[in-house]
Amino acid sequence: MVAIKNPMLLEIPDSFQSERLIIRAPRAGDGAAVNEAVRESLDNLRPWMPWADHEPELEESEESVRRGAARWILREDLWLLLFRKSDGLYVGGSGLHRMDWSVPSFEIGYWVRKSLEGQGYVTEAVKAITDIAFMAVSAERVEIRCDTRNERSAAVAKRAGYMLEATLHHDGRDPNGDLRDTYIFGMTQRQYLIHKGVEITE
Numbered sequence: 001m002v003a004i005k006n007p008m009l010l011e012i013p014d015s016f017q018s019e020r021l022i023i024r025a026p027r028a029g030d031g032a033a034v035n036e037a038v039r040e041s042l043d044n045l046r047p048w049m050p051w052a053d054h055e056p057e058l059e060e061s062e063e064s065v066r067r068g069a070a071r072w073i074l075r076e077d078l079w080l081l082l083f084r085k086s087d088g089l090y091v092g093g094s095g096l097h098r099m100d101w102s103v104p105s106f107e108i109g110y111w112v113r114k115s116l117e118g119q120g121y122v123t124e125a126v127k128a129i130t131d132i133a134f135m136a137v138s139a140e141r142v143e144i145r146c147d148t149r150n151e152r153s154a155a156v157a158k159r160a161g162y163m164l165e166a167t168l169h170h171d172g173r174d175p176n177g178d179l180r181d182t183y184i185f186g187m188t189q190r191q192y193l194i195h196k197g198v199e200i201t202e
């Protein structure tokens with residue numbers, strides 16, 4: 001694999017499925033679903049997600065999905081919305097962020113609406129997005145970062161097969177202004193193929 005010189009020309013599936021989820025890029029009109037789920041989940045999100053510091057207005061959520069759709073096309077950020085297949089309910093957000101196309105490498109982020117926590121939707125989504133990153137986008141590396149106190153998030157990374165590579169000490173501050181530590185979980189393409197049981201010959 002090689003560095004991707006012009007990511008705009010890369011064909012990236014903007015909608016795909018896992019067992020229980022439709023996972024797709026944001027579109028105009030998604031704002032209401034996102035707004036409702038964020039409002040329901042603010043208490044859970046606030047300690048860990050810097051953007052969850054206020055109750056968003058509907059217009060703000062709609063602007064944000066439209067901006068997300070634009071950034072997707074520009075390959076600046078690949079935000080992905082998770083919808084439950086059975087009833088179309090918006091489950092939460094994920095995506096491939098902080099990309100470096102010269103590697104290429106990405107960071108997967110995620111959150112789930114409060115009423116659907118503890119049902120395995122996020123692990124399912126992270127596994128499917130990991131497949132897309134390595135198989136469709138030629139990633140050489142994918143990482144997941146979380147606050148060391150965020151046990152549920154670290155558990156998702158481990159369940160999805162990511163290895164703890166490093167702990168950064170006092171690399172930022174939490175919403176209360178206290179210093180925080182960050183876990184970095186990573187997966188290389190080689191580790192991904194081994195995880196998938198693909199035989200590697202060199």
Ligand SMILES: CC(C)(COP(=O)(O)OP(=O)(O)OC[C@H]1O[C@@H](n2cnc3c(N)ncnc32)[C@H](O)[C@@H]1OP(=O)(O)O)[C@@H](O)C(=O)NCCC(=O)NCCS
Nearest residue numbers: 044045048110111112117118119120121122123146152153
């Ligand atoms: C971090 C966060 C996304 C984890 O969500 P989650 O619901 O715990 O994760 P999953 O959807 O993978 O569900 C895992 C749980 O479902 C259970 N589960 C049920 N069915 C399952 C299945 N088919 N597959 C996997 N797990 C399943 C697991 O046993 C686990 O249960 P436990 O909580 O008792 O250990 C969620 O807590 C959240 O949104 N937090 C706020 C935002 C945040 O912190 N984001 C991460 C920032 S780094």
